[in-house]
Each structure stands twice: as structure tokens, then as C-alpha cells.
Amino acid sequence: MCLGLPGKVIKIEAKTCLAEILGVSKEISIELLKDVSVGDYILIHAGCALQKLDEEEALKTIELYKELKAIANA
Amino acid sequence: MPNYIDEFRNSQAAQKMGNILSNYKGPLVSIMEVCGTHTMSIFKYGIRELLPPEIKLISGPGCPVCVTPSFYINAAIELSNKKDVIIATFGDLMRVPGGKSSLLKQKSEGKDIRVVYSPLDSLEIARENPNKKVVFLSIGFETTTPIEALSVLKAKEEGITNFSLLCANKTMPEALKVLTVDKDVSLDGYLYPGHVSAIIGIALYEEMASVYGIPGIVTGFEPLDILYAIITLVSNINSKKIVVENQYSRIVAKEGNQIALSKMYEVFEPCDAVWRGIGNIPLSGQKMRNKYSEFDAWELFKDLPLQEKEAVGCLCGEILKGKRTPKECKLFSGICTPENPVGACMVSSEGTCAAYYKWGT
Amino acid sequence: MTDNKITLAYGSGGKLTHDLINNIFLKHFSNDVLLQGNDAAEFELPVGRIAFTTDSFVVSPIFFKGGDIGKLAVCGTVNDLAASGAKPLYLSCGFILEEGLPIEELERIAASMGETATKCGVKIVTGDTKVVQKGAADKIFINTAGIGIITEGIQISGSKAVPGDKVIITGNIGEHGCSILVEREKLNLVSKIESDCAPLNKVVEDVLEVTKEVHVLRDPTRGGLATTLNEIAAQSNVGIKLFEDKIPISDEVRGICELLGLDPLYMANEGKMIIICPEIAVAAIMKALKSNQLSKNSAVIGEVFEAPAKRVMIKTVTGGSRIVDMLVGDQLPRIC
Numbered sequence: 001m002c003l004g005l006p007g008k009v010i011k012i013e014a015k016t017c018l019a020e021i022l023g024v025s026k027e028i029s030i031e032l033l034k035d036v037s038v039g040d041y042i043l044i045h046a047g048c049a050l051q052k053l054d055e056e057e058a059l060k061t062i063e064l065y066k067e068l069k070a071i072a073n074a
Numbered sequence: 075m076p077n078y079i080d081e082f083r084n085s086q087a088a089q090k091m092g093n094i095l096s097n098y099k100g101p102l103v104s105i106m107e108v109c110g111t112h113t114m115s116i117f118k119y120g121i122r123e124l125l126p127p128e129i130k131l132i133s134g135p136g137c138p139v140c141v142t143p144s145f146y147i148n149a150a151i152e153l154s155n156k157k158d159v160i161i162a163t164f165g166d167l168m169r170v171p172g173g174k175s176s177l178l179k180q181k182s183e184g185k186d187i188r189v190v191y192s193p194l195d196s197l198e199i200a201r202e203n204p205n206k207k208v209v210f211l212s213i214g215f216e217t218t219t220p221i222e223a224l225s226v227l228k229a230k231e232e233g234i235t236n237f238s239l240l241c242a243n244k245t246m247p248e249a250l251k252v253l254t255v256d257k258d259v260s261l262d263g264y265l266y267p268g269h270v271s272a273i274i275g276i277a278l279y280e281e282m283a284s285v286y287g288i289p290g291i292v293t294g295f296e297p298l299d300i301l302y303a304i305i306t307l308v309s310n311i312n313s314k315k316i317v318v319e320n321q322y323s324r325i326v327a328k329e330g331n332q333i334a335l336s337k338m339y340e341v342f343e344p345c346d347a348v349w350r351g352i353g354n355i356p357l358s359g360q361k362m363r364n365k366y367s368e369f370d371a372w373e374l375f376k377d378l379p380l381q382e383k384e385a386v387g388c389l390c391g392e393i394l395k396g397k398r399t400p401k402e403c404k405l406f407s408g409i410c411t412p413e414n415p416v417g418a419c420m421v422s423s424e425g426t427c428a429a430y431y432k433w434g435t
Numbered sequence: 436m437t438d439n440k441i442t443l444a445y446g447s448g449g450k451l452t453h454d455l456i457n458n459i460f461l462k463h464f465s466n467d468v469l470l471q472g473n474d475a476a477e478f479e480l481p482v483g484r485i486a487f488t489t490d491s492f493v494v495s496p497i498f499f500k501g502g503d504i505g506k507l508a509v510c511g512t513v514n515d516l517a518a519s520g521a522k523p524l525y526l527s528c529g530f531i532l533e534e535g536l537p538i539e540e541l542e543r544i545a546a547s548m549g550e551t552a553t554k555c556g557v558k559i560v561t562g563d564t565k566v567v568q569k570g571a572a573d574k575i576f577i578n579t580a581g582i583g584i585i586t587e588g589i590q591i592s593g594s595k596a597v598p599g600d601k602v603i604i605t606g607n608i609g610e611h612g613c614s615i616l617v618e619r620e621k622l623n624l625v626s627k628i629e630s631d632c633a634p635l636n637k638v639v640e641d642v643l644e645v646t647k648e649v650h651v652l653r654d655p656t657r658g659g660l661a662t663t664l665n666e667i668a669a670q671s672n673v674g675i676k677l678f679e680d681k682i683p684i685s686d687e688v689r690g691i692c693e694l695l696g697l698d699p700l701y702m703a704n705e706g707k708m709i710i711i712c713p714e715i716a717v718a719a720i721m722k723a724l725k726s727n728q729l730s731k732n733s734a735v736i737g738e739v740f741e742a743p744a745k746r747v748m749i750k751t752v753t754g755g756s757r758i759v760d761m762l763v764g765d766q767l768p769r770i771c
Contacts (some may be wrong), residue, residue, distance in 0.1 A: 001216075002295065005079060006325075008077075016274075029221075031228075032224065032334040041078055045217055045218070046193065046218055047193070047194050048192065050217065050220045051272045051326075053325060054323065054324050058081075059076075060323075061411055064302075065084070066087055068087070
């Protein structure tokens, strides 16, 4: 019940946005979030944006997974 | 340009993590994931194959579809028999068997049953069909329930009178506590559901750690997320670090999504709920508040089938907790098969019993 | 013809039926054999083993991005013949039309079939038309049967895969299935996705020209790559292992499948061929494939093993494998 994917906001209307995932765009409700802007990444589940993706955290996580320094000794 | 999907499926990093796990020779640890989507992801990426026998990964009761009881499907089928009703549902529910039939079979007999991608799409069906009553089959945990709440709030705002939800929504906290306090269940740690957490935040898990002494990791759904979380959790368990780590910080904020929560609490309130194959877990469900009863299909349509007795002998509850195996259940492979499943473990194609039936593992 | 919709009278065998045949079918399928105008088409066949196949087409919607039910019918039958290692020669086609079908749509479909047949070098030589009352069919159903001659020295069969063989796919997977789903279910997705509907007889011809060492050919239509490979694994009593990172797939197909919770391995393909061949033949086959526009994204995606027999596995990005089972019923969008 948690199938959700990050999509990039490419257009904003009042209550919805057009979000792009891997070359496909869909109209998504943004009524469960505030301050969504074009260029944001949002978590999409069942036609709705549930959270904004924190790009800084995402990049940190990507780095963490690549380096594996923290767990190399575990 | 990152898409924040493929970066978390990087093959090199995944194989490095897989090797770390395969080479683990420490003490036996038991960890549980409680999200159906985690179960799917673990299956999809062949993650079990990478785990050594010393790491036991249990699939808990986290699939809202699988734990939906028979009588709910029977109620939906009965509604679909009414000529002025359109049933709108997530695809997941179509194949779940009720007592004698399924929504898919009913659809093939001409009943107006439509698969939708979002509860908001079912509201659109209601707008387009003012002479019909549209009933959306409302299931899910805290990830999905706020969206269902939103559809009710929008219906009220727009004055839509032919729309209702048939609710079987459930929540995580009580189920988690039931699993945790069971003395027979040896659980060393949890992989917490990343998207439920995006809504409810992580305070509950901190309670699980401080009150019950069980560590956990808030985990995303990509293979790197899951592998890294398992490695970290095993390490924390062994070094007795009873903490909750948020490994899905790119999506999960400590306080969750307050807007979504407030809409969910506005429309729904806690109630007791029956989990297929497990039975009643107090206060583990959500029902519509009285002030929205005009959107509550249980209120609008009287005489719908209610709870029947659970089949005697179903060991789903024990299997979901990792206490028993499918082979030990007397119903397994006799009365209970993938075509005629009794409990949740057989309903989902990735459920413990279904997987065992098909592949013997 | 002055009507703009098909009525029951068009199927009665009288003047209207003849008008339909002349103004639409003969006009667009025109060839010397068809114009004989008898109850059965008469022609001579070159000497050799004959391949014979039939298929019925009921797709909805009947017009879609990348094709229509008519093009699908011709390509489907041509491809089945090609998958036997045969040169397709003659097609029959039977139409069942629903009362009320706009004649303009029928003409569009016939034109598309004629054009596709010409492109493939096949002749539609005989046919039949029936009209049923409204509700008894979904706009138009087409049955095609086809005859071809199998190239000398070719022995292709689903039972001929052996351990050590390699598995090739001639391009991106899942395009037809995804594009039909998006249009039919009105999913309001904005995407460049198009059906990959295409005739593959020339592609197969090019391959068989460079080597006769081909064990299995099959087009992964309904049920997708996964279902077809399961069929082959069972027929040949072998195991097949796929490598996820080698399977060619477009972003559009990935996006649609990820969003809806679908598996691209099960989405239909109408312009792709599976080729199973010994390792020694791979280089020559890949060279031939890459030089054809329809197969330029070909890739070696798997291998045949002795065990586990009758099973298909896929090695994923993690290095761990999962079983790829046969599809039961249609895939449905999910949230879990």
C-alpha cells in the first residue's frame, strides 16, 4: 500500500500539478502539501503528492550508499 | 540529472552491500518488515537470496489488501449487484476471494466494477454519473487513508451526494505493539515502512525503542535502501544500540505530514478491526466519523454482510509473526490454496504461504 | 455506398455486401489472386515445408498510437509465420463487424491492412465478412490465417532450446501493452508511448541469411516476454536465466509501469522477436539485427540452462535472483 515514486513538478495549477516520472507525466493532487513549486520533486502515491523530496538529503544518501564507509567495518 | 530513482538502484553499490550481507557470520538476528510494498520489493530484487541463514527476515502483516477480511469482499460484491451502484476500487482488491466469488469474477459477469488509480478518480466517476451511486472500496494504511479522506472532504465541499466509501482502513501502531509484546515472537528489530512514516512521522518508533527495547530503521523501497537498512539494523542489534534511525530522510520528516494527518483525523476515527487470518486487533482500524456518515457506505447501505467467524485452524497470525511455518498449518494446501485462500498469507502472491505453495521456500 | 454506418444488410450477401467488398476490400487489398473472385483462392506454392497459422484480433481501442487492429492483424500473422522460419506468402482475413460501425473506420482499417501487406510482400487473397447486431461484437473482430514456405535447412521450434544457448530480444519491451493500457483505461498519462506493432519477416530473413543456427523464434505478444519464455522453457524442458540490466526498455515503459505497479516483463510486444541460438551464432545474428531499423536495439538478455527445468529466473541489479512466473490473467494497476 506504499507504492510511491518521486516525480518532478513541471507545471502547477491551483490544486494539482503536472509531475514527470521517467518521461511520463501525470496530473497529481497537491492538496496534502503546501508551497509546492515547479522544479520540486514530490513523492507520488495513488494520484496524490504526499511529501516533498529533500534533495540535499537525497544526495547525502546517494553518497552514503556509494561510499559505504560507515558500514565497511561493521 | 538525477531522477532519485535509479541512483538508489545502482548495481555496483547493491552488489557490494549484498556481499557484506552474504559474508555476515555474527549471531542470529530476527528482523521484521511490516509493509506489503517492502515484501514486494524484497521479492522483486531477489534480496532474500543474499541473506545468510544468520539473518532471519520475517514478512509481517503489512499488506492492507491481504489482511482485508472475506466479509468485506462479500459486502463489496453485494453492492455491485445493485443496478444503480458503480464500484470503484484499487486493482489490488480485484482478485482477493470472498466467500464464493471475487470482484474480478463479478466484473466478468457484467457488474459495473471499475479499477481506479486514485480515490480521486472515483470522485470523478461520481461527478460523471449523477444517477448512479459510486462506492469506493477504501483500504490502506496511513499512506493511503489521507487521500481517501481528501476525496470525502472534496465531495462535501462540492455538494456531491452520490459518493461513498466502504471502509476497511487500518493503522500500524496497534498491530506493531501486538507483535512486539508477544513473548513467543523473537524479534530483534524492525524495518519500518517508509511511506507510512512519511505521513505519521517517527515518534511511534521511538516509543517502540524506548518502551519495548526494539531498534528499527525507517526504510525506503529501493534495493539500496533495503540492503543498507538491513546491514545497519543488524549492526545496531549486535552492538545493542536501541535506536531508531531514519534511513529514508529524503522523504520522511520527523513530524510526518501534518496536513495529511489533520485531514485523516477530520474524516476518520479509530475503531476495532478484523485482520484476515489474525482476528480482531483493538483500535487498529479507521472508520468514518458520524459527521461524514452521508459518505459512509456501511451507513448508507444496510444489511451488508458483517464479520463471520475466522476459519478454525488458520495459522496466519502465527505465521505472520514468524512463530510457525506454512507446513505446520492443517489448512495449508488442502482447504487453503492460492485459488481459495483462507488467510492473508495465502492471498498475496508474495505472502509466506503463497510463496511456499508455489516454490517450496 | 451512401450510408455512413454498417447495417445488418451489409452482411446479407446481397448488393450491399458486394459493394462493401468492391469499394473497400478489393480496393485496398488488390492483387491478382484476390481478383479471381471465386469462393476459394487458387495459387501454386513453391516446393517446401508449409507453415500455416491463424489468429483472431479483438483489441480495444481499434485505433491506437502506432497502429490499428488491421495493421495488428497482418503483422501478427506475418510474425507467426516468420517465427517458424517461413517466408510469409498469402493471408486470408475474416471480418465480424458490429452493426453501427462507421464505414469510414472500416475503410481506414482496410487501407492500413493493404499498406502493411504490401510492405511485407504478402497478398491477402481471400476473405469473408459478417455483420452482427449491435452489442454482439465490439466494433470489429478480425481473423487472419497465413501460409508461408519454410526456408530450406531451417528447423525452428519452441522445443529446441538447449543448455548453453543465448537468448536475444530484438528491441525494447512492453511498448504495445503499455500504450494500449494507457489509451484504453483513459489513464490521463502524458507520454510519447506508442505501440511497436511491426512486421518482422524481413528481420528474420536477414538473420536466417547469415546463419541457420537458430533454435527458437517467437514473438512475445500477450503475456509479454515472461510468459513466452516460460512457454519455451516448458516446451524445451530447460531453465532460462535473464539479466535485468541487459533487457532493453524505454523510459516511457519504465515510467508507466513504475507508476502503476506493473511489470514490463508481462506487457505485450507486437514488433519484437525472441531469438534463441547457440553462442557461436550470436555475433553474426546481432550484426544482422543491428543493421535493421526495426531491430536496432537488439540485445543478448539471457542464457539457457539445464536446471531449474521449466523455470525462468532473472538476475536483478542486486545480484540476487527471483523467479519469473507465467502470468495468470491480466496485470492490474496496484497501490501495494
